[in-house]
Amino acid sequence: MPRAAAPTSVPPPAASKLSMQELEELRKQLGSVATGTSLQQSLELTRKLLRDKQNKKNSGQRLPVFPPWVYERPTLVGDFLTGSGVSTDSAVPIGTLPLASQESAVVEDLLYVLVGVDGRYITAQPLTGRQSRTFLVDPNLDLSIRELVNRILPVAASYSTVTRFIEEKSSFEYGQVNHALAAAMRTLVKEYLILVTQLEQLQRQGLLSLQKLWFYIQPAMRTVDILASLATSVDKGECVGGSTLSLLHDRSFNYTGDSQAQELCLYLTKAASVPYFEILEKWIYRGIINDPYSEFMVEEHELRKEKIQEDYNDKYWDQRYTVVQRQIPSFLQKMAGKVLSTGKYLNVVRECGHDVTCPVAKEIVYTLKERAYVEQIEKAFNYASKVLLAFLMEEKELVAHLRSIKRYFLMDQGDFFVHFMDLTEEELKKPVDDITPTRLEALLELALRMSTANTDPFKDDLKIDLMPHDLITQLLRVLAIETKQEKAMVHADPTELTLSGLEAFSFDYVVKWPLSLIINRKALTRYQMLFRHMFYCKHVERQLCNVWISNKAAKQYSLHSAKWFAGAFTLRQRMLNFVQNIQYYMMFEVMEPTWHILEKNLKSASNIDDVLGHHTSFLDNCLKDCMLTNPELLKVFSRLMSVCVMFTNCMQKFTQSMKLDGELGRLTLERGTMLGPPTEAERAEERARKELARKYLAEHVDAPQLASSFEATINKFDKNFSAHLLDLLARLSLYSTSDCEHSMASVISRLDFNGFYTERLERLSAERSQKAAPQVPIPRAPPASAPRVAVPAQ
Incomplete structure (x- = not known):
């Protein structure tokens, strides 16, 4: 927007030296340079921290970044340039102008200020941190005009806040939800700039007075004020992803009595939720997480599913995917558990090489009616549950595997154990260091082939395991009960504890993915403790x-007497x-x-x-x-x-x-x-x-x-x-x-x-009662009978 010529009714006074007012302006501008530099450094540090966190999560796959010149050229922002140096455009003192000329000059200045450009008589003050923009109005301005100007200036302050928010949140590091929110705000700002352009057209035609400007700007004032309020809240809360949506959703509910404000918030929330719902749909319909900016409510951790067969403390099912409370939108809070489970179920099937396509897949769109989300997530959850359950029960034969484990670990196969204990009796009497595991494996194989266990299709998954400690030590470790003697045994070198093969012997079972979700190392350890006890x-x-x-x-010897x-x-x-x-x-x-x-x-x-x-x-x-x-x-x-x-x-x-x-x-x-x-x-x-x-x-x-x-x-x-x-x-x-x-x-x-x-x-x-009774010469009462052992009726 080209700057209009200033009124020239009074020639500007020539000055060879800087006046006191110009010196004060120079001092403020120099201070603003320092403040702006500090704010820029703070933003750069925030971006760097977010970038490092995201790169670490994405295992070396670096995210895109803007080139440095995007942040080094302040004129690209569209906000006030408070540190650009002393202006060489000398303005006529406003106090020397008649009232009509003052109003005309102020209207022109306001049109500039409303789009982020300093005027002659109204200038923006340097920012201190993330505070709202303030302005300096020429003190010589007529009081009535200045009062009306002060009513309009909050629109410019809000515009400045929104502009800075849009530029800052457009950086890659702030995530797709903030990108979408900034894009929606930019659309509204464009409409606001069109309004200012229309007002400028009226001003050039001489049809725009200060009162008319105040009248025409009022509808936009409410919109820009709400945008600035939202921007400030997102900044203060350092909101990303789901937390941004929670803030927008809660604000929409707060504006229930204000239809215009609620409609505006609904528009912003719907626009910002689109990328989040895309991640959600991919998760609940396919079991895939594509969340490079850590915005989604479910977080993926790098855990190998193979460890679930080896490590007792590995919690693959519980820790591979976890819910991030901060990233749960408030309108999905009640369904967070089902969202997590739905994706986990489909992910298991997908990792087994099966393609998953949810037949009830439907686009999720933001609305204030939570029932729409509940129904869609429920349908996806029911489908995922059915698919995984059928996969484990039918294709992977979970129940058959559990019966096989029961057959061996819980001694359900009687003839097998008779054969096995007969074959291994002499071997298990030896110290555990003298036992050859391969010999035990061969005897186990022989016992399996000689008994009815030979018909078991999973008999080859049964293995021999020689434990480093006996059953009592293992159980007390699990129960965390330690006496001095037990503590010494726990901390002793396993080679110093002479265990027999019988004390160390146990079965083990080879479980493959995804059955290892159910028959994991923790469950197998419980089976082993039961088996060792019964064995x-x-x-x-x-x-x-x-x-x-x-x-x-x-008895053949004469000993019966x-x-x-x-x-x-x-x-x-x-x-x-x-x-x-x-x-x-x-x-x-x-x-x-x-x-x-x-x-x-x-x-x-x-x-x-x-x-x-x-x-x-x-x-x-x-x-x-x-x-x-x-x-x-x-x-x-x-x-x-x-x-x-x-x-x-x-x-x-x-x-x-x-x-x-x-x-x-x-x-x-x-x-x-x-x-x-x-x-x-x-x-x-x-x-x-x-x-x-x-x-x-x-x-x-x-x-x-x-x-x-x-x-x-x-x-x-x-x-x-x-x-x-x-x-x-x-x-x-x-x-x-x-x-x-x-x-x-x-x-x-x-x-x-x-x-x-x-x-x-x-x-x-009774004997204890008699011994505990005092020895006195008076007759003693009969001892109280001991409580009988509780025996149920035969």
Whole structure:
């Protein structure tokens, strides 16, 4: 817009020196240069931080940037040039002009100021930070005219704010939503500039007075003021992407009573939401995120899906894609969870090489009615859930894999375990460092081929795993329960802990993507803990059965008259009854019913998160009901198993001793019969040989060496076993009543089916009460009876 000639009724005074007013103007302009430089540096730093963050996220794929000259040439901005130097255009002092001429000059100045150019009598003040633009009006201007000018100047200040916002947010670093918002504002600013051009045309025709200017500018004043308010709010909040849309949406609602303002905000929000909805549509319809400027509510992290099979703590499903709360538009807040899940489901199918095309795909357009978004996202979510669930259940055979894992880890395949334990018994007795894993793998393969497990299509996924620690240490680590001894074991070098193959043995299972989402390392670790627990119980049962077999063979020796012999048989049978009932409880009263519940829930599951939740709940319930999550019960049960193992070792070695004694007696008898009575030297030699044999056996028996006789040893085993079993029953009774663990009452009814242990508990309680009672000469009341073990009705 060319500048019109200034009125020349009074010739300008010639001046060879700068006046005081010009010196003050020069000082302000020099100050504005420094302020402008500081603001420019701040903007450049902000752009650099955003650019670095985006480049880091895009893994080296650098985003485009504007060339430096875009920021170095201030005349491209369209805003006031407050630091361009001292103006050489001398204006006639406004106070010397008549009122009509003052009004004409001011109208011309206002037309310049409204488009970001300083006038002669109205000039823009330098900016200080991000504050609104202020203006300096010639103080000699007529008071009435100055008052009207001050009413119009806020339009110019708002225009300056909007112009700077458009130029700043047009940089690549601020994201596509801000780009779209700036473009929509630029469209409105163009209409505003057309209005100013029309007013200039009237001014050139002499038809524009100050009053008319004030009248014509008022409709645009409200629009530019709202634009400036939005620009300031976005700047202060450092809004990008979804946060910008939230601000615009909330502002639209705030203007509910002002239809013009609300219509303006709706126009801006609809324009700004277009790129965001494009990202959203690609995510919920195809499972792809294309978000180079980090604006979307879902953020992608660089995680390898292969790690889910290796790392126990890897949370691929939870951490590969996460919701960024700041980037959730307020009108999508309620649907954020479903938006995340929808894209995740489709992403899994897409990563498996299947093309995903949502049949209900429809363009999403911004509206104040949230119902439109809800319906569209619900449709996409239902489709994605159905596709992934069908993919896992039918094509990847998830349930069949879970049944295969149950067959091996939860000992569902009985004949396989008989073959396997028979084949590996000698190998697993060795220290873990002496075991050859390939030999175990070969024995596993042989056991699989010899049993009905040979028909399992997934049997080749079963592998051998020798763990660096025993089951109790593993469980206590998981439960974070550490005594001083356990803490020392945890921090000890694994090579210093001498584990047998039996203690370290476990199965492992090869799971491929995408089944590893459900059967991940965390789930497999739970399966391994259950398996190791049951495998050890099965081992103890086999040892007790071996004792029974050896006892049957020992009956041929004249030992049945010994008192301890009946006690040993009774104790063995009690131990066997305990171990077998515990196994029956775990297999048929915990795992089997819980498994049927899992299968039923899987059939009714509507999405993969339901499947994941049901599977995790199944494993957690099994661990809890098998007493593996309670450290107190776990420790008591471990002591009981240790007593049983020590007893079997003792009985096996004692039976060997009896066999040796019988064999020596038989040989002596044969020798005496054939060669006549033995000589004294032969008798002495025989006695020495027997003594050496007994000494050798005594060195290899754990408990008998602490007792003076075998009878005392058996009695000690009986006492320890009974004490630990009573302790276990008392704790089970306490937990079943206080923690409402009703399943544990079933264990009590199995182990104490005839009330034998309940009577012993009552007797012990009565004895403790008598000992605790004070010794006084007055008659004592009868001791209070101990609480009975809670046993459900048979």
